[in-house]
Amino acid sequence: MARSKNQGGAGGARSVESKSQPARGGKPTLKQQREAEIQRKLAGFKLQHSRARRNRLILIITAWTVGIAVVAGLVIFAVTSTLPKSPPAAIDGVQSFSGLSSNHVTTPVKYAQTPPVGGNHSAVPLNCAVYSEPVPNENAVHSLEHGAVWVTYDPTAVSGAQLDVLRKDIPSSYAILSPYSGDPSPVVASAWGVQLKASGVDDPRIKDFIAKYRSAKSAPEPGAPCSGGVDGPGKVQ
The missing domain is CATH 3.40.30 (Glutaredoxin)
Structure with missing residues (x-):
């Protein structure tokens, strides 16, 4: 009789244990589902953050590129506009x-x-x-x-x-x-x-x-002094 009770007690223990652990291949628990959902949302947030950061970087680079191009264009225009224009090879009427x-x-x-x-x-x-x-x-x-x-x-x-x-x-x-x-x-x-x-x-x-x-090589003595000579009447400057 005592042996029979011990066996029954052992079987009862196994029966309780099987109820507390999910069977292999079963559905995830509610806690696991929540953790999975949190991880999914975190991954989505990281992806959105990465895309937003990339877009901001592209916008900044584009703005800098356009800005540099505009400044360079203005500098080139300012420099070239101050340079004397080359005279034409032939001037009509000379x-x-x-x-x-x-x-x-x-x-x-x-x-x-x-x-x-x-x-x-x-x-x-x-x-x-x-x-x-x-x-x-x-x-x-x-x-x-x-x-x-x-x-x-x-x-x-x-x-x-x-x-x-x-x-x-x-x-x-x-x-x-x-x-x-x-x-x-x-x-x-x-x-x-x-x-x-x-x-x-x-x-x-x-x-x-x-x-x-002016100072052309077609003159007999180009580059010789045009000062140190004599002033004419009515010199202004």
């Missing part, structure tokens, strides 16, 4: 004269062109500057020999605001501006061996002429 002599003389010279573009001249160059009165031909021609550009204007046709515009276009070196009585056009630009007649101060060819022939 006349050329060859066979010009270049001797130093002490007497007045009768020149074939008005204003002169070369020929015999004074041994003393005219200081390059802006003048309000006519300057001596012989001294100005010596400056042309050194590569200067001489811009003359008819004082009866150019004055006031127009003259101010013309003066602003004259460089501070290797350029002369002066009135010229009997100028064949309102404005004439001359360099050694070449000349341009312009109908007004707004003719864009004047700037092109200055850029092309």
Whole structure:
């Protein structure tokens, strides 16, 4: 009888144990389901966070790239806009004269062109500057020999605001501006061996002429001093 009870007790213990543990291959417990759901939500949150971070990074990189491109474009525009434009290879209306002599003389010279573009001249160059009165031909021609550009204007046709515009276009070196009585056009630009007649101060060819022939190698002595000579009457600057 005692043996029978012990066996029954053992069987009862096994029966209780089987009720407290889930059988293998059974459904997950409620706790396991909740943990799985939490892990799933955490994974989704991490994925969303990663995508949002990636999108922000792409947006920042794009903004920086666009910003750098805009700044670079502005810098390039600012630099290139301040650089002098290259003059055209040929300027419409420019006349050329060859066979010009270049001797130093002490007497007045009768020149074939008005204003002169070369020929015999004074041994003393005219200081390059802006003048309000006519300057001596012989001294100005010596400056042309050194590569200067001489811009003359008819004082009866150019004055006031127009003259101010013309003066602003004259460089501070290797350029002369002066009135010229009997100028064949309102404005004439001359360099050694070449000349341009312009109908007004707004003719864009004047700037092109200055850029092309100022200190040009076509002059007999380009780069020789355009200062240290003599001032003409009415020197302004």
